Amino acid sequence: MDYATLKALKPSEFTEAADGYRSVSSMADHAYASAEQQITTRLRSGLSGKAVDAAVEQLQLLAKNFHYTQVECGLAATSLNALAASLTTAKSKLDGAVADAEAAKFSVGADGSVSYPPAGEEKDGKLPEGGTVSGSAKGKPSGNVIDPAKDAGDLSAALERQAANIHPNPNFGKAVEIANRIAQAVAEATEADTQWAPKLRKLKADDDFLVSESDWADVAADSGEVRAGAKDYLAHIKPPPPKGSDPELNAEWWKGLSDREREAYITLQPASVGAMNGLPADARDSANRTVLAETHGLYRTELNGIPKEPEPKYHYVQRGRAWMREETDAWSAWNDKHGDRKAHLEDRLFGMETIQKRFDESAERGLPQxxxxxxxxxxxxxxxxxxxxxxxxxxxxxxxxxxxxxxxxxxxxxxxxxxxxxxxxxxxxxxxxxxxxxxxxxxxxxxxxxxxxxxxxxxxxxxxxxxxxxxxxxxxxxxxxxxxxxxxxxxxxxxxxxxxxxxxxxxxxxxxxxxxxxxxxxxxxxxxxxxxxxxxxxxxxxxxxxxxxxxxxxxxxxxxxxxxxxxxxxxxxxxxxxxxxxxxxxxxxxxxxxxxxxxxxxxxxxxxxxxxxxxxxxxxxxxxxxx
CATH class of the missing domain: 3.40.50.1820 (Alpha/Beta hydrolase fold, catalytic domain)
Incomplete structure (x- = not known):
């Protein structure tokens, strides 16, 4: 990103886009609940038969699609808000530097350079000439002593400050400071753009109508990347109490967040929110269902990647006069490498599917939500x-x-x-x-x-x-x-x-x-x-x-x-x-x-x-x- 782009940038456009994704996420959440609970309950309450069973099955698939849409759009909204927050900070720094330049009667070029007019003590009837300087993102416009213990960047900044102090035109130092602030703002905006652009491009679904286990595994990966990139954004939100805190403190923290901030935490920290005692059941349920779906997708994908069990498992070998049944070398090698992990994944997946079954069959079994x-x-x-x-x-x-x-x-x-x-x-x-x-x-x-x-x-x-x-x-x-x-x-x-x-x-x-x-x-x-x-x-x-x-x-x-x-x-x-x-x-x-x-x-x-x-x-x- 260059100076002109940042100067013309309107971070509000990103927050508006985030609000759009947030609205879609909210609508998908409501549709998810309706498809999974309300509509299926009404169907089951007065009708029965194969047609109803088929309709309920399709509604359950639709509910899962809505759930996926809710989570992915939530990630997109949070990513855009985090990007907007970083760009807003950078834009504010740039606008402040430009305002200071205008107040000092300096001009800022299209490339972010700063031009300053002649000023200072006359010599031979002339004022020291003005000029143009370009800033450095590492410029540090304070202090005036070179410290040999500092790194090269610090030494360069120190030399720059000393040059400003001895320059015959007093505008030079001020122009350098403003140019450095401009360069720093552009660098911060460029860093934010570089960080978030690829993440946002990855937040897209397959071009089919089926949300697969691999799709949910991708959501888990997407969540991890967005979470890692949004640390600064979350730092601006009031941090939660430490793990194991008084549930009343947790409840007060949650009440103090805006709807947007709550959604950000559920999106970026679903496991943490889902485990926080004192929070509303609705919030914990929403967070934990996301963790469940992502974990199921990861485990199922891993299980599907385990090579098929070799056949036959046993063969017969002669030991003296007797024939003994023994495991084949191929099966033994497979079992040593994959057997325990396969059994573990199957056990955990069965438990996860039991929970999902409870969600899917509540209307049929006469149970509440x-x-x-x-x-x-x-x-x-x-x-x-x-x-x-x-x-x-x-x-x-x-x-x-x-x-x-x-x-x-x-x-x-x-x-x-x-x-x-x-x-x-x-x-x-x-x-x-x-x-x-x-x-x-x-x-x-x-x-x-x-x-x-x-x-x-x-x-x-x-x-x-x-x-x-x-x-x-x-x-x-x-x-x-x-x-x-x-x-x-x-x-x-x-x-x-x-x-x-x-x-x-x-x-x-x-x-x-x-x-x-x-x-x-x-x-x-x-x-x-x-x-x-x-x-x-x-x-x-x-x-x-x-x-x-x-x-x-x-x-x-x-x-x-x-x-x-x-x-x-x-x-x-x-x-x-x-x-x-x-x-x-x-x-x-x-x-x-x-x-x-x-x-x-x-x-x-x-x-x-x-x-x-x-x-x-x-x-x-x-x-x-x-x-």
Missing amino acids: AYLLGFDAEANNDGRVILANGNPDTADHTAVFVPGTKTTLGSIEDEAAKSDALWRESSAMAPGKSVSTITWFDYDAPNTIVSEATQDKWAQQGAPTLRQFLDGTETAHRSATGDSSHTTLMGHSYGSTLIGDTAKYRSEYADTWDDPLPVDDVVVAGSPGMQADHAADLGFKPKHVWAMEGGGDDNFVTGGGRFAGLGDNWTIPTDESFGANKMRSDSPGHGNFWDEEDGKASLSLRNQAAVIAGRYDQVDLERAAPH
């Missing part, structure tokens, strides 16, 4: 998934369900199904009230029962994260409604141990030592222990702590926990001495507390749902907590 409040394919070794049925920011009743041992992103389907069952039954028990059930999986769960789940360290490590999420859910609800939701914290198996450690964990941002969990009720099923002798030791009111046990292998888990000491003094929540309400259960095993048969909830499920809905009178108790 889903909100992805947290997602990371690799966090905590096993991945992170926080998936809500219904909006917890506005729900009258909210349940946070914490799964136990062996949970991973790849197995999240089973855990989310439990949350779905809890929503169906609790919603039926709370007519006229809104319910949100949340599957919270954001800790490194033990992978084995005997060697790992008998230790408390996994729960200790996960406690701060769960506490921050609960505080964030409370903050977001109060921000949206001015009040709290009736909240039930639920733990299955080792998840209950995590709840126990969370209750004992004091938030680093708490302003008093009295720091109880922001929950009204606690429900545990198949608990091996909560690291306490009594419910009251955890700061809970015993009458609002509810426990149940099952038959079969549940006895092995609870008994094993008692023996391992996950409950102080070998105490588990269903013991009378623990002081909790013991609910009746018809669960035949450790994983059957959420069973439904022919649309009818089991007794175990009904009891849990009654607590979620605040219908304590409908809980079937084997033993009530002491008052």
Whole structure:
């Protein structure tokens, strides 16, 4: 970029273009929600058959296209805004330099050079002659001492300053300074143009109507490039609080941003925004859906690039008189290089597709809109998934369900199904009230029962994260409604141990030592222990702590926990001495507390749902907590 171009430049044209892309992104976002939720719900509510199934399938594809359009146009808008910000700064510097030149009666040439008139002390009846100078982007018009320790550029600037000081025309030094400022402004504008032009050219879709996995992988790459280039732009926006900060600080920061600034953060930092406790569920969901789509595209593209498994896998070789089946050399070599990675990618992709399936089938399964409040394919070794049925920011009743041992992103389907069952039954028990059930999986769960789940360290490590999420859910609800939701914290198996450690964990941002969990009720099923002798030791009111046990292998888990000491003094929540309400259960095993048969909830499920809905009178108790 040269002086004349920058002089004529109107940065507002870039911001206007950014506003156009932003509008398209916003419209695509609304269309995405309509195609995925509203229209499909109406179709499913009154119609059925192959034609409806085909229509819904096409709507889901259309929704994905709208999502892609939303993200790409958001990147284009943010890129243009970042470019405009850099050009505005450079243009402001140029205009200031030109104004100073005009005030000094200097003239600026078409090439950015500065001409100055004769001035100074007369010699032989003549004023020192005027002249023309060209600036340097490295010019430094202050100071007058040469320092040999400086680099060549600094030495050159110092020589330039000394020349200005001894020049007979006092206008010379001023002209050099202005010319340098002009050159610096042009250099900054050129740098911005060089940085952003190729990025903007890359932000274009294929010339087809199908958004493929490779398209989403490209979005991830585009996001990385735009993010790297927009550091200065984001620096002008109020930076977010440090990771792990008080959710109330996060909420206040978010409220203080304009719509454009919020969209910039969601576009450029979706993973960070999606993980910030205290932010609205809508914002976290939007950010995490982008992370999900980009990650799925990257993983699927990588999986597709793995060479096909050689065939046959086995061959038979003679060993003495016997024929033995052995792996072929080709298959063994392939497996050594690709086997583990292929299995890992398939596991994570299955989990991601489970989440997407929940989005796609909500209308068909009679569930409310889903909100992805947290997602990371690799966090905590096993991945992170926080998936809500219904909006917890506005729900009258909210349940946070914490799964136990062996949970991973790849197995999240089973855990989310439990949350779905809890929503169906609790919603039926709370007519006229809104319910949100949340599957919270954001800790490194033990992978084995005997060697790992008998230790408390996994729960200790996960406690701060769960506490921050609960505080964030409370903050977001109060921000949206001015009040709290009736909240039930639920733990299955080792998840209950995590709840126990969370209750004992004091938030680093708490302003008093009295720091109880922001929950009204606690429900545990198949608990091996909560690291306490009594419910009251955890700061809970015993009458609002509810426990149940099952038959079969549940006895092995609870008994094993008692023996391992996950409950102080070998105490588990269903013991009378623990002081909790013991609910009746018809669960035949450790994983059957959420069973439904022919649309009818089991007794175990009904009891849990009654607590979620605040219908304590409908809980079937084997033993009530002491008052």
